[in-house]
Amino acid sequence: MTADNLDDYIVRHIDPEGDYLHRLWRDTQLRLSYGQMASGHVQGRLLKMLTRMVKPRLTVELGTFSGYSALCIAEGLEEGAVLHTFEIYDEQEDFTRPWIEGSNFRDKIRFHIGDALRLIPEMGLKDIDLAFIDADKRHYVDFYEMLLPRMRTGGFILADNTLWYGHVTEEHPRESDLQTLGIKRFNDLVAADERVEKVIVPVRDGLTVIRKR
Numbered sequence: 001m002t003a004d005n006l007d008d009y010i011v012r013h014i015d016p017e018g019d020y021l022h023r024l025w026r027d028t029q030l031r032l033s034y035g036q037m038a039s040g041h042v043q044g045r046l047l048k049m050l051t052r053m054v055k056p057r058l059t060v061e062l063g064t065f066s067g068y069s070a071l072c073i074a075e076g077l078e079e080g081a082v083l084h085t086f087e088i089y090d091e092q093e094d095f096t097r098p099w100i101e102g103s104n105f106r107d108k109i110r111f112h113i114g115d116a117l118r119l120i121p122e123m124g125l126k127d128i129d130l131a132f133i134d135a136d137k138r139h140y141v142d143f144y145e146m147l148l149p150r151m152r153t154g155g156f157i158l159a160d161n162t163l164w165y166g167h168v169t170e171e172h173p174r175e176s177d178l179q180t181l182g183i184k185r186f187n188d189l190v191a192a193d194e195r196v197e198k199v200i201v202p203v204r205d206g207l208t209v210i211r212k213r
């Protein structure tokens with residue numbers, strides 16, 4: 001049994017992705033560089049399910065990219081709940097905004113262009129119930145320290161790519177490999193952080209689930 005076989009098996013035994021997300025995934029791969037950054041079918045269904053479990057009123061996402069994960073999180077939101085999603089790369093807007101605006105979840109999503117590290121404090125967002133960190137790996141520690149005081153007690157932070165293609169197990173990554181160093185620094189900080197409970201779920205590239213005590 002290969003990893004590809006297992007992936008096929010999983011995909012055949014979970015909720016379908018749905019036509020709209022499938023078309024977004026294909027458009028992402030066709031028109032954007034690094035299309036594989038989008039969450040995709042399995043992680044997308046997991047994000048929706050975790051959102052259903054947490055029942056957040058206020059959710060933030062750091063790193064919108066093509067909007068795939070934003071749509072999955074929004075799909076899990078209850079009536080009246082909102083997702084603020086932030087994308088630093090302004091040229092991404094022309095691709096992503098029509099996909100968000102054309103979806104069934106447009107009323108639940110606020111799409112902001114700019115640096116999440118600056119905008120979330122500027123907007124005064126606090127008492128956040130659920131946060132998804134999926135932006136620049138070099139700044140995961142900064143995102144986390146900015147978010148944690150703004151989370152409500154019992155709120156959840158999900159951090160993506162925390163296994164970073166397995167590079168996190170390298171004892172001495174190259175000094176120039178700032179992404180691996182950034183993720184390792186984040187993982188070490190969270191592991192030792194008494195303010196939170198945490199578990200790493202080895203789905204896709206690693207998803208850390210963190211609960212603020």
Ligand SMILES: C[S@@+](CC[C@H](N)C(=O)[O-])C[C@H]1O[C@@H](n2cnc3c(N)ncnc32)[C@H](O)[C@@H]1O
Nearest residue numbers: 037038039063065068069087088115116135136
């Ligand atoms: C891995 S992609 C996001 C994928 C998307 N969350 C998904 O799962 O479909 C990371 C995105 O974060 C954006 N980004 C990087 N640093 C950021 C920051 N400080 N604030 C907002 N967006 C940022 C990048 O431009 C890129 O589009």
